[in-house]
Amino acid sequence: MPTTADTLRLALLNRFLKGEAKIPQMPEAAVRIRKLLDDPHTSLEQLTRVINGDPPLAAYLMQFSNTPLLRGNRACTSLRDLLGRLGTRQLADLVLGFSLQHLFTSQDAALQQAFRARWKHARERAAYCAVLAQHIGFSMDDAMLGGLLQDIGSLPLLSELEHWPDLPRDAESLHGLCEALSGDVGALILTRWQLPSAVIECARLQGQLQRSHEGAADLADLVLLASALQTADEFTEPQPSQLKLGLERPLAELRNELADGLKLWKRLLA
Incomplete structure (x- = not known):
């Protein structure tokens, strides 16, 4: 029984x-970045500007500037450099992971x-x-x-x-x-x-x-x-x-x- x-x-x-x-929607920040990444006209400068507009997210991403996630052997010195070396999928996944903690209150x-x-x-x-x-x-x-x-x-x-x-x-x-x-x-x-x-x-x-x-x-x-x-x-x-x-x-x-x-x-x- x-x-x-x-x-x-x-x-x-x-x-x-x-x-x-209720099924939660994907976090807004993650949706916004994915849309930018899906648009072939999005420039690296535009992507950098959008992420810099969210200082906690930018700081989180910069933590990965010297990890095996990145291509190459040198550390990144700027967010623009980091975004240029992160793969599109990697960036989308990192933004999603960062945003999840804010989905529940x-x-x-x-x-x-x-x-x-x-x-x-x-x-x-x-x-x-x-x-x-x-x-x-x-x-x-x-x-x-x-x-x-x-x-x-x-x-x-x-x-x-x-x-x-x-x-x-x-x-x-x-x-x-x-x-x-x-x-x-x-x-x-x-x-x-x-x-x-x-x-x-x-x-x-x-x-x-x-x-x-x-x-x-x-x-x-x-x-x-x-x-x-x-x-x-x-x-x-x-x-x-x-x-x-x-x-x-x-x-x-x-x-x-x-x-x-x-x-x-x-x-x-x-």
């Missing part, structure tokens, strides 16, 4: 699937606290994804975005709960709700945002650490491994994603190998 919690979760999920619950202290905790976890997962990608030769910007957006479904779930006063507000219940429903809701959001299918798949598979599949390792394997590394002490056996990625050693040992690089990426993504 389904529990009361299961029944409420199913009812909540159905509201999203039927279009009755709530007067409900418990919901706001839950969002902050999950957003912090998402940033850490993205950092693990970046350092793993650097370690094994995956696309670093794809990896960061996949890690950052894997749990995007939690954002509208927590927002919708403002209209569900009967659902428990303790941290454990909110965590369980997000873990159960984030994947389905996240895939819905990222499909609406027209993001790449590989990134959508990362969200859909949120929490499915035992996922097994035929063929070569993919982006979802890397993101799932990053999630496992966040809780490495819980696992004694190699995870399926490790086997796919050729990293067959204890998770705690792998985490120690990545520790130095992880500090850099956590600072950049904070």
Whole structure:
């Protein structure tokens, strides 16, 4: 027999699937930059001027001026230089990642606290994804975005709960709700945002650490491994994603190998 919690979760999920619950729009800053990047007439000067008009965003981007994300061996000395060397997709992804933290605000202290905790976890997962990608030769910007957006479904779930006063507000219940429903809701959001299918798949598979599949390792394997590394002490056996990625050693040992690089990426993504 389904529990009361299961029944409420199913009812909540159905509201999203039927279009009755609000799906967030892509952040305005990210939409604005993507439109500029899609326009072949946009000049580097125009793009620089628009981003300089948002000082926090410009400062965030300049943090990446001396990282493996960039082509070339020298650090960038100006925003214009940085934008000239970032790929179009890289820039769009970095702007989207920066903008996500402003999508959720709530007067409900418990919901706001839950969002902050999950957003912090998402940033850490993205950092693990970046350092793993650097370690094994995956696309670093794809990896960061996949890690950052894997749990995007939690954002509208927590927002919708403002209209569900009967659902428990303790941290454990909110965590369980997000873990159960984030994947389905996240895939819905990222499909609406027209993001790449590989990134959508990362969200859909949120929490499915035992996922097994035929063929070569993919982006979802890397993101799932990053999630496992966040809780490495819980696992004694190699995870399926490790086997796919050729990293067959204890998770705690792998985490120690990545520790130095992880500090850099956590600072950049904070």
